[in-house]
Amino acid sequence: MDKRVEASPPRRRGDAASSPHGAKKHLGRPGAFLQPEAPVRVDSTLCSRYRCSKSECAACAVVCPVPGAVRLAGEGAEITAACVGCGACASACPNGAIRPLEDDGRMAQRIRERVRPGAVFRVACTRAEGKADLVLPCLSRLTEALVLEPIRGGATQVELLDPDCTACGLRKAAPQWNRVANFAGALCEAAGLGADRVAWLPVPEGKAEEVRPVAKAPNSRRAMFQAMAERWKASGEAAATQEVEAEPAKAAPFREIVQRHSANPKRTDLLQVLEALPGIQPASKVVLAAGVPLAQLEVDRRCVGCNVCETLCPVDALRHRDKNGTYALELDAARCTGCRVCAAACYHQAIHVRETVDLAVLFERPRVTLFSATRRTCRACGESFLDDASEFCPACRLSGDRRDAIARRFFMGGHQRDQF
DSSP: OOSOOBOOOOOOTTOTTTSSSOOOEEOSSTTEEEOOOOSEEEOGGGOHHHHOTTOOOOHHHHHOOSTTSEEEETTEEEEOTTOOOOOHHHHHOTTOOEEESSOHHHHHHHHHHHOOTTSEEEEEETTBOEEESEEESOGGGOOHHHHHHHHHTTOSEEEEEEOOGGGOTTGGGHHHHHHHHHHHHHHHHHTTSOGGGEEEEEOOBSOEEEOOOOOOOOSSHHHHHHHHHHHHHHHTHHHHTOEEESSOOOOOBHHHHTTOOOOOHHHHHHHHHHHHOTTOOOOOOEEESTTSSOOOEEEOTTOOOOOHHHHHOTTOOEEEEEETTEEEEEEETTTOOOOOHHHHHOTTOOEEEOSEEETTHHHHOOEEEEEEEEEEEOTTTOOEEEOSSOSSOHHHHHHHHHHHHHHHHHHTTTOOOOOO
16 A cells, blocks of 8 residues: 555646646746646545555546546546646546536536526537527536536526537547436436436537626625626636745655545535435435446455555545444445445455445435444454454464364375365
8 A cells, every 4th residue: 555655746837747838937036937727636635546556447537538638647647738628537536536627616606696496507518509508618527516506596407408429529528428417317316306307408519609697786896896806716817827836845655645535525516416406305216336426335244444445435435433342334325436446455355336326325324334343352363353253363263274274184194185
């Protein structure tokens, strides 16, 4: 787990590896530069590949429509200068490790300002013919929380205008918005609202027209300047004028970094939206776990209570309790994103991911005890281990079995074939 001694420091805007020309504009004093903001940012501490080298997650790279824009390395996902900012990678990452310049919070605010209660809310890409309440460069920028945000605000339905992505340069990202739309529809069904609350409408290719609400005049100078500041922040100009020091802070060791767990912004947003949906009556809806950012886990008796799964879990979904001689491993089911880092990292292969998952966990938010056992001290070696019956740890029991097998072979003249 400690083969990466230090985490790479954040790359400065304008470095040769992140800028098309590798240019930096000096601000006039030592160590300060004016550097452009990248289309997306990566929080490596939430990246499955960063936290566990055995992780096979490639969700961001699979949906990225631009060759070479996403690079999977030992330090996790890296976004290169080829990125065009379509946002598909951010939508695909279950852990919320990739965040666009206009984050989900600001986009959700835009949606709330345009929702008309009792009406259909339409979202389109720039290639779709027709009027829409929200126009994006690519529908793959949408997350489940953003799709459900209009329903939270009183919209009767969310329609995604689909102009047929076959001829689009970003067509590789098309399956991502289809997955998001299907999952959002399934969540509506689990909430008792009906899967038809989310639909997509085939439209001709053309140019989308964004219908914006009539802006209200500010009622004071303070409100006017506050509105100007909000528009400035949303445009990204605020981030573009930040000063970045030339000498980065010393990076913390990997062992220290993985002890910290950042909040998953995507899951936080989704849970807040689901809780606020009007008229919900949650019910059980079991779906295949493959392809959805959710999972239900099982832990068998091979668990030794090493807590590696808890440490490496990117979203802090696993917690252990060690009290009064009893060890228990618990799962916060609503936080789990199905990244499978825990299963990949478990040396004893004690963790298993079920093939199905019940979407009701996102509404009920249960804390499930996956495994519980008595903590004992081995009579032979003195090491701590988990078992409700034996007085010897698994290692000593295995050694004893081997000694017995060797003894039987010796006394039976080598004719007894024991496997050990």
